[in-house]
Amino acid sequence: MSEGDSRVADELEESFKLLKHLGRGGFADTWQAQVLDQELIEEFGRDEVALKIPLNRKKEQVLKRELAMNAALHLRLKDLQSRNLVRYLGFDKFRNKIVMVMEYVGQGSLRRMTGEIGRQKPLPVDEAVEIAEGILSGLMVIHQEHVFHRDIKPENILMDGRTPKIADLGIARMLDANELASTSIGSLPYMSPEILGKEGASFTSDIWSLGVTFYEMLTGSLPFGDMDTPPGSLIDLIRDAEPVPPAEVSTEIPTALNEIVMRALRKRASERFPSAEEMYEALKRFREASRSQVDQDIASIRELLSRPGDPCEAEERLRELVAKYPNDPRGRQYLGEFYNRCQRYEEAIATFKRGIELEPENALLHWDLALAYRGAGKRGAAAGCLEKAIALGLDAGLGRHAATLLRTLQGAEP
Structure with missing residues (x-):
């Protein structure tokens, strides 16, 4: 067998295929890798992982010593599951090196x-x-x-x-x-x-x-x-x-x-x-106290919206609310509803979409987005949003209204 054939054979026997270099730290290079071994895919519960490959032989020796001396600790780390931890999946061999295997998170740091x-x-x-x-x-x-x-x-x-x-x-x-x-x-x-x-x-x-x-x-x-x-x-x-x-x-x-x-x-x-x-x-x-302040600001603006007045002032106040609390979806919801009332449907659509990014499970935001799509003449998109809103759970009265509107949009008799 030639040297080239031998290298190909070795690669075929590897459990991982390197896809993208993600960075270098003080201990290892980190790679996005595809898992090729079916048993490992089942063990890890995924076919893409992050591999920590020691920078040199000295680092690999440290890794081996760590594994030998603290095996129980690493078993505990492997069992840890939290939405706020990158899953530690264990150790394996790659290109004759001991490597650490971690959950791959693709969005970056x-x-x-x-x-x-x-x-x-x-x-x-x-x-x-x-x-x-x-x-x-x-x-x-x-x-x-x-x-x-x-x-x-x-x-x-x-x-x-x-x-x-x-x-x-x-x-x-x-x-x-x-x-x-x-x-x-x-x-x-x-x-x-x-x-x-x-x-x-x-x-x-x-x-x-x-x-x-x-x-x-x-x-x-x-x-x-x-x-x-x-x-x-x-x-x-x-x-x-x-x-x-x-x-x-x-x-x-x-x-x-x-x-x-x-x-x-x-x-x-x-x-x-x-x-x-x-x-x-x-x-x-702190967040609870801040939310109380948000509630007060929203109540003030809702009172303003309930009175006849200058729509420009209302829009300015709503925009200020969104700027002050950019990650509270309620500001986007009230601003979008204002745009719907003013028949500014494209602006309403963009505003509700941003609100849904902040709170994807908010049924009312999907309902409001459906109304904006309907106003803009986009019946298919409106129907899709209504289905989502109903699935997430609207209150009984609004749910019946949404179901009736959905049948109408789909061309059925209400």
Whole structure:
């Protein structure tokens, strides 16, 4: 057999086919891969995965040693299931190397949303809060298994639609602090004072790293230094300097949220939130208070819409509501209903579609979109939206109305 034939035969025997290089960290190259082995497809429950391939023989030896010494831990990690964790699927062999197999998440990382360091942009406050809550939910799960991540940063948060998923479980534990700080992406800006000192990492170190990530989402900047800050100076800032409070960077950040971020960034680990659950509950209370304010603003606008008046003023107020609460679908719903009443159907369609992106299971939004399509003369699209609205569950009276309208659109007698 020739050398070329031998290589082809080896490739045919492999369990995976590499599809796309996704990135390089301090430990491994990450590839999107197709699973070729039917038994593995059944074991993993999928035919596409992410492979972590160690960078060199030394890293592979670390991986082998980790597997031998902490087999029970990795079995527990394999059993963890949470919508906010990238599934850890186990180990296998590829091209005579031990590789880690993970769930493949195709949308990319939180870094794509925030922008590269030096070119970041802030996210809307409610979107940043929602992402932070998701990350905390994932941390709660792994902390309950007595595992801390050590490398929370935007690059290690993958986005599945609007759902954040913590990636690289088990990777950071195989790198020492110097390796973490010197990865090509750079974990140093997210490392806690105790990791950079003699104390070492703990569960509250993950709270700190999330605090840095949260600060970055809210302000579009890092709390300590920037891309031009020398590593030694950055370490000094992290250990000794106080960050500019987020509310002083952006007036859109409420005082209560500012306090949550600043508590996560306390120098002393004992002064931070003692657990991911406590920080999650603090954000939940903030969201509930914010929702109360949204309800008040919506009530004010609904009262305005119920009175005869200038439609331009009503539209301006509705647009302000959407801009103030971009991730609350109710603002889109009321603005779309306004467009329907004004027979501005194409604008209504676009507005309702955005609302449905925010809350796909909202039956009323599908009903409203059906009316907009009907007004625009798009009977087929209107019928499809009515079917969806009925399937999701409208109240009894509106459900009967929707069924009658659907039969009419489909050409049947009501």
